Amino acid sequence: MRHAVSVICMCMFLLLSGISMAQPFIYRTEGGYARHAPETLEKFDLQAKRWITCLSEVLAGSYGVDNKDEWVVMQWDEVPAEAFNLTDSDDYIALRFSQEEIGKVINAHNQLYIFAKDLTKDTAHLYIVNLSSGKEATTFTYFRWGDETKDAFFSGTDSIIYFTVDTVYSDIGIEKTKVVAYSVAKNKIIKEQYLYELGYPGAEINELCFGKAGLGIIGSYSRDTANKNSYYRLHDFDKNTNSAFIHYVGYADPYFTNNGKYLVLVESSYELYDSSDSFSEYKTGKISLYEASSGMLLRVLSLPSHGEVKYSELYPDEVYYACDLDSLPQVYRIKPDSLLAAKRIDGVSSPTRQAGTGGFTIDVTGKGFTPASKVFWNDSAGKTIFVSDSLLKVKISDTDVAATGDSIVRVNFDGVSSSASDSMVFHVVNASEKPKR
Numbered sequence: 055m056r057h058a059v060s061v062i063c064m065c066m067f068l069l070l071s072g073i074s075m076a077q078p079f080i081y082r083t084e085g086g087y088a089r090h091a092p093e094t095l096e097k098f099d100l101q102a103k104r105w106i107t108c109l110s111e112v113l114a115g116s117y118g119v120d121n122k123d124e125w126v127v128m129q130w131d132e133v134p135a136e137a138f139n140l141t142d143s144d145d146y147i148a149l150r151f152s153q154e155e156i157g158k159v160i161n162a163h164n165q166l167y168i169f170a171k172d173l174t175k176d177t178a179h180l181y182i183v184n185l186s187s188g189k190e191a192t193t194f195t196y197f198r199w200g201d202e203t204k205d206a207f208f209s210g211t212d213s214i215i216y217f218t219v220d221t222v223y224s225d226i227g228i229e230k231t232k233v234v235a236y237s238v239a240k241n242k243i244i245k246e247q248y249l250y251e252l253g254y255p256g257a258e259i260n261e262l263c264f265g266k267a268g269l270g271i272i273g274s275y276s277r278d279t280a281n282k283n284s285y286y287r288l289h290d291f292d293k294n295t296n297s298a299f300i301h302y303v304g305y306a307d308p309y310f311t312n313n314g315k316y317l318v319l320v321e322s323s324y325e326l327y328d329s330s331d332s333f334s335e336y337k338t339g340k341i342s343l344y345e346a347s348s349g350m351l352l353r354v355l356s357l358p359s360h361g362e363v364k365y366s367e368l369y370p371d372e373v374y375y376a377c378d379l380d381s382l383p384q385v386y387r388i389k390p391d392s393l394l395a396a397k398r399i400d401g402v403s404s405p406t407r408q409a410g411t412g413g414f415t416i417d418v419t420g421k422g423f424t425p426a427s428k429v430f431w432n433d434s435a436g437k438t439i440f441v442s443d444s445l446l447k448v449k450i451s452d453t454d455v456a457a458t459g460d461s462i463v464r465v466n467f468d469g470v471s472s473s474a475s476d477s478m479v480f481h482v483v484n485a486s487e488k489p490k491r
Contacts (some may be wrong), residue, residue, distance in 0.1 A: 069463040077101055077387075078123060078366030080376060082115045095126060097140075098372055100353075100364070103383040109143055112136075118159040118200075120166060121266075121367045125185075127168050137166060137183060147188040150182060157202030162202050162212050163238070165191070169217065171202035176433050178203055180236070192241055196234075198221075209292050213238055216291050218249065218262050218268060229259050233270075235291070254285035254299055263308050267366050268292035271308045271317070274299075288314050288346045298349035302342070307363060310346060311371050316390040318345040318373050337361045341375070343390050352394055357386055378426035397422030399465050399478060406481045416480075418443055418465060428466050431480075435466075455482045 066308040079097035088283075091313075095109040095117070113130035119140070127149075129135035134152045139145035154170035157178075161167075168181040178198030182191045196219045206217035215236045235245040249272065253260035257274035264271045274285040286308050288297040297314070306319035321340040339357040344350060361377040361384075372389040399420040407414065418429055425440045429448035440455070446465065454461065465480045 078369060078374065080362055080364050080374075080379070081108075081117075081119050081126070081491075097130075098376065098379050098383075100376060100385050102383060103187065105379070108140055109138055112138070116154075116156040118156040120159040120161040121439055122161045123366065123368065124161055125159065125166055127166065129154055129156050129157050129170070133208050135168075135170075137168075147179070147183060147185075149189055151179065154179065155202045157204050158206040158217075160206060160208065160215070162208060163340055167206070167215065168204050169203035170196065171198055175388075178219075189306065194236065194241060196243075205262040205265065205270070209235075209429075210265065211292075214244070216262075216265060216268075219246075228384060231260060231262075233291075244474075250291050251491065252287075252296070254287075257285065260286040264310070265291075267308065267313075269314045271310060273308060275305070286317060286319065287349075294326070297346045300344050302347045306342070307337075307342075308367050309363075311373065311375050311390055314346050317346045318342075318388060318390065319344070320373070320375070337363065341388060343388075352390075355388070355393075358384060369382070372422070397467050402463050402478050402480060405478065406483060407455045409455055409458045409484055411455065413450055413455075415432050415447055416463075417445060417448050418463065418478075420465065422467055423465065424467065426467075429464075430464050430466060432461050458482050458484050 061355065077100040079099060080102055081095065081097050083093045083095055086091050093114050094107055095112060095114065096105045097108050098105050109275055112128055113133055114128040115130035117126055117128040124140055125137050127135060127137045129152065132152050137147040137149060151170065153173045155253055157169040157171060159166060159168050161459070164185050166183040166185060168182060169178065171178045176199050180194040184191050198219060204464050206215055208215055215238065217236065218231050218233050220232045231249045232246050233249050234243045236365060237244045249260040249262060250257070253272050254274035258277040259275045261273045262270050263273045268291050270289055270291055272287050272289055276283065280474040282304050284305055286300045286302060289312055300317060302319060304321055306321045309318045310316060311318060319342045321338045322335050323338050324335055337359060339359040340360065341351040341355040341357060342351060354390060357375055358377045361375045362379070364374040364376065366443045371391065372387055375386045375388060377384045397461040399418060401419050402443060403417040421444055423440060423443050423446050427438065427440060427446060428435045428436045429446055430436065431450060431454055436450060439447040441447060459482055461480045461482065463480050
C-alpha cells in the first residue's frame with residue numbers, strides 16, 4: 055500500500071469559506087508608479103476573500119508590516135520615512151531617516167525595531183522607535199551587502215535579536231555570512247558566528263530563511279544552478295542545538311509551525327518574465343510537510359501554482375496559501391497537526407483478492423470519517439457504510455475484481471471529490487498467485 059507521503063488532493067486543506075476565525079492579512083501597494091506619485095496600501099482579508107484599503111495617498115517605495123500586523127513603515131527616496139498604525143490611520147509617526155529600503159519590522163517592548171538598507175552605501179541600520187513618544191531612541195549601524203535585512207527575529211525572551219551581516223566571499227566559494235546576536239539592553243552585538251558553520255557541509259550559499267522565538271531555519275544551496283539540491287534545518291539559537299538536515303530536490307521557502315515541530319517547504323521555481331530574458335520566481339503549488347527533529351517527510355501536498363504565502367507569528371501553527379486574489383480567490387490554511395491527525399486513512403482489510411471470485415466487502419480504517427464519507431474504488435464511489443469515525447465498510451462489485459491488476463482505494467471525507475485522503479493499493483491477482491500483504 056502507499057505510504058502516507060503520497061501526493062494528496064489539494065483540498066485536504068481547510069478552505070476558509072464560511073469559517074469564523076481571525077487570520078493574518080496579505081498586503082500590497084497599488085498605483086503610484088511615477089516619481090512621488092501617491093499609492094494605496096491594501097490588505098487581503100483571508101476570511102472574507104476581498105481586498106480592503108488600509109491607507110491611501112501614501113508614498114511607499116518600500117514598506118514593511120510588523121510581526122503583529124499593527125504598524126506599517128513606509129519610505130520613498132529622500133522623503134523621510136513614516137510609521138502608520140494599521141488600526142487607526144490618524145495615528146502615525148514621522149521618522150527622520152530617508153533613502154533607505156525597509157526590511158524586517160518587529161514590534162516588541164512597545165517599540166518598533168526597523169531594519170533598513172542604505173540605498174547609497176553598503177551599510178544598514180536598525181532603527182528603534184518608541185511607540186509612546188514617537189522618538190527614534192537608538193540607531194545601530196552594521197555592514198550589509200545586497201538586499202535589506204528580512205531575516206531578523208527575537209530570542210525566546212525578547213532580549214536578543216538574531217540577524218545576518220557581513221556577507222563576504224572566500225577563496226573556496228563559500229559565502230561567509232555572519233549571524234549575530236544583538237542585545238537590546240546593551241545596544242550592541244554580544245555574539246557572532248559564521249552561518250556556514252551551521253549549514254550543510256560543503257554548501258556554497260547559506261541563508262537564514264525564517265525565524266522567531268529563538269528558532270531559525272538555515273537553507274543551504276550550491277551556486278551552480280544545475281545542482282538543484284537544497285538542505286534545510288532548524289537551529290535553536292538560544293540553546294545552540296540543531297534538527298536533522300532535510301534534503302530537498304529543488305528550491306523552497308521554508309517555514310516552521312508548532313514551536314518547531316514541523317517544517318513546511320513551499321516550492322519555488324522560475325519562469326520567463328518577458329522577452330528580455332528576465333525570469334520571475336513563482337510558487338509551484340507543491341508543499342511538503344516534514345517532522346523537523348528527524349527530517350522525515352510526512353506529506354506532499356498539491357495546490358494551484360502562482361499562489362502567495364502568508365505566515366504570521368500571531369498564528370504560529372499554520373501557514374496560509376492564497377491564489378487568484380484579484381479574480382476567483384482560493385485560500386488554503388495549512389495546519390500540519392490537523393492534516394496529519396484529524397483525517398487520514400490507515401489501511402484496508404484483506405488488500406488482495408483473486409480475480410473472478412465475486413463481490414465482497416472490505417473494511418477501511420483511519421480517522422476523521424463521517425456519515426457523509428465515501429470510499430472510492432479507482433474513480434467510482436462504492437456503496438459505503440459508516441460504522442464510526444475510524445471505520446468504514448464498502449461493498450466491492452464482482453466486476454471490480456473480474457480482471458487482475460492493482461486498484462486504488464481512497465476516502466472522500468465529505469462525500470465529494472474535493473476532500474480526498476491518501477490512497478491505498480488493492481491487488482487483484484490470479485488464482486495461482488499467493489495473496490499480497
